[in-house]
Amino acid sequence: MNEQFAGHKIFFPQYRKGKVGLEIFEGTILDHARKLGIEIAAECGGQGQCGRCVVRIEKGAEALNARTEAERQCELGGSERLACQAKIIKPADIYVFVKNVGHYAILSESVRRELELDPPVRRVGEQVVWTGPDGERVLGPYAGRMYGLAVDVGTTTLVAQLLDLETGAQIAIVARKNPQAAYGDDVISRIDHTMRHEGGLQELQATVIRALNEIIEELVQQENLEREQIYEAVAVGNPTMRNLFFGLDVQSLGVIPFEPANKDPINMKASVLGLKINPEANVYGPALIGGHAGADCLADIIAARLHRAERTCMIIDIGTNGEVAIGNAGGIMTASCAAGGAYEGATCTSGMGAIEGAISNVRLTDGQVQYETIGNKPPIGICGSGLIDLLAELLNAGVMTKKAKLAADFHLTDSVRLTQQDVYQLITAKAGLRTDQDLLMKYYGAKLEQIDKIYLAGAFGNYIDVDHAIAIGLLPNLPDRAVKIGNAALAGAAEMLLSQNIRRESEIWATKIQHTKPNELEPEFAYLVADNMYF
Numbered sequence: 001m002n003e004q005f006a007g008h009k010i011f012f013p014q015y016r017k018g019k020v021g022l023e024i025f026e027g028t029i030l031d032h033a034r035k036l037g038i039e040i041a042a043e044c045g046g047q048g049q050c051g052r053c054v055v056r057i058e059k060g061a062e063a064l065n066a067r068t069e070a071e072r073q074c075e076l077g078g079s080e081r082l083a084c085q086a087k088i089i090k091p092a093d094i095y096v097f098v099k100n101v102g103h104y105a106i107l108s109e110s111v112r113r114e115l116e117l118d119p120p121v122r123r124v125g126e127q128v129v130w131t132g133p134d135g136e137r138v139l140g141p142y143a144g145r146m147y148g149l150a151v152d153v154g155t156t157t158l159v160a161q162l163l164d165l166e167t168g169a170q171i172a173i174v175a176r177k178n179p180q181a182a183y184g185d186d187v188i189s190r191i192d193h194t195m196r197h198e199g200g201l202q203e204l205q206a207t208v209i210r211a212l213n214e215i216i217e218e219l220v221q222q223e224n225l226e227r228e229q230i231y232e233a234v235a236v237g238n239p240t241m242r243n244l245f246f247g248l249d250v251q252s253l254g255v256i257p258f259e260p261a262n263k264d265p266i267n268m269k270a271s272v273l274g275l276k277i278n279p280e281a282n283v284y285g286p287a288l289i290g291g292h293a294g295a296d297c298l299a300d301i302i303a304a305r306l307h308r309a310e311r312t313c314m315i316i317d318i319g320t321n322g323e324v325a326i327g328n329a330g331g332i333m334t335a336s337c338a339a340g341g342a343y344e345g346a347t348c349t350s351g352m353g354a355i356e357g358a359i360s361n362v363r364l365t366d367g368q369v370q371y372e373t374i375g376n377k378p379p380i381g382i383c384g385s386g387l388i389d390l391l392a393e394l395l396n397a398g399v400m401t402k403k404a405k406l407a408a409d410f411h412l413t414d415s416v417r418l419t420q421q422d423v424y425q426l427i428t429a430k431a432g433l434r435t436d437q438d439l440l441m442k443y444y445g446a447k448l449e450q451i452d453k454i455y456l457a458g459a460f461g462n463y464i465d466v467d468h469a470i471a472i473g474l475l476p477n478l479p480d481r482a483v484k485i486g487n488a489a490l491a492g493a494a495e496m497l498l499s500q501n502i503r504r505e506s507e508i509w510a511t512k513i514q515h516t517k518p519n520e521l522e523p524e525f526a527y528l529v530a531d532n533m534y535f
Helices: 029-036 179-183 187-196 200-223 239-245 295-304 384-396 420-444 458-463 466-471 488-498 500-512 525-531
Strands: 009-011 054-059 080-082 094-098 121-124 127-132 135-141 147-153 157-164 170-177 230-236 266-269 282-285 313-318 322-328 331-337 358-365 368-373 453-457 482-484
Touching: 029 094, 029 179, 127 230, 147 200, 147 239, 147 488, 157 200, 157 488, 170 200, 179 187, 179 200, 187 200, 187 239, 200 239, 230 239, 230 295, 230 488, 239 295, 295 313, 295 322, 295 331, 295 453, 295 488, 295 500, 313 420, 313 458, 313 488, 322 420, 331 420, 331 500, 358 384, 384 420, 384 458, 384 466, 420 525, 453 458, 453 488, 488 500
Parallel strands: 009 094, 147 230, 230 282, 313 453, 453 482
Antiparallel strands: 054 080, 054 094, 121 127, 127 135, 147 157, 157 170, 266 282, 313 322, 322 331, 358 368
């Protein structure tokens, strides 16, 4: 640490962990927030491009560099700065307030199916034993109860479910934003961080493990249990998120041919991972499918019972990364694409995640805008479900043409608007996902009318208006066959936690599922996407 800064701290008074302060160093405000584990939206990974990491400097502005060109391009108030551009260059105590702090509306509910309870963790006399690929291992003495954790490590969110391993009962769920978002809103930004920064991989792993440990502490306090009674955890995520969680190299996912270096399932001791449950507990990372289709997509397939279906069904999971799966017990194919960034607010003028104050649904009645916000808070932006509603309503009202043209910016409020550039971002994102759906059906040899069910997985699929999603071409025109199954990735993780048979099935199917890359298989892929951009 530079001695000139000795004795001075930066404070983030909105956060418990930020009230005690952090000794300053020569770095940006975003660097300091990351070190404290404080979430600041930085969709571009701190490159000064997205303009989302706005903070207000309450005290100590004189210690910062002058506004950069990137900041001059933003509409900032007098005391506002971009956290990624404001660099500490002089000694002072600094007080920072993060703008647009809100609670995420994170989906924790999921489909729940009957299964035979047969967890790898069981009681043998007065001992707790775990059965793994290399045989049995004693985890410690039986302490009155046996719990397990199912964890969905999403690019945007982090959800943990506590389950009773003796009864299969769901005990509690805690969800929050994944603090790795401070390093970029997509997996490519995070892969890039590990490639450009020495220790970047360890930094990202420590960030998510610290957040999960905070969730575990909340569960322990809430349910009045001992952390040593948690004997196993199952963590699912896309290939980048799963491997970052376990501290595995992700660089191969950022370069051609964009494949994980190792797709095998993982078993690691909690003590090695730094997870604050029983130190002897096993932490299981299910197998990856291929490309950017990972353990979360595999968990979706397991939860939807696609691998046991008699008729052909489809799963669509729209997140920061979109996955599509099609098939039945005779075979399954998958594809993945970067689909959700625009619909999660990353590239839209007034777009934002599903936080309090985000407009979540929209209706146009006689030219008048009607909307609801998350938490019934004053509107500060618009999230994915609201953007789909808005596109469909503008299309139906003739305000937007079938060629996706707006005559002028459309204002929902004085500060929340949709621009022509926003529309372009949204139709490009939906066209990529829809093209994958169409091509997967082609590769599988199934026509649209042969699809028995379309399972909509994840928060996005759970909250969207299906009719509106069909109207803009995001989903196939089969409204009666659409089935919302909630957080299927979490449900699949829970089933792998509670059933050795399900876990074995997942590992077998991970090697059988055919992952496709339509953008590489189709010479005319760009033209196919272009055809799906309009209405």
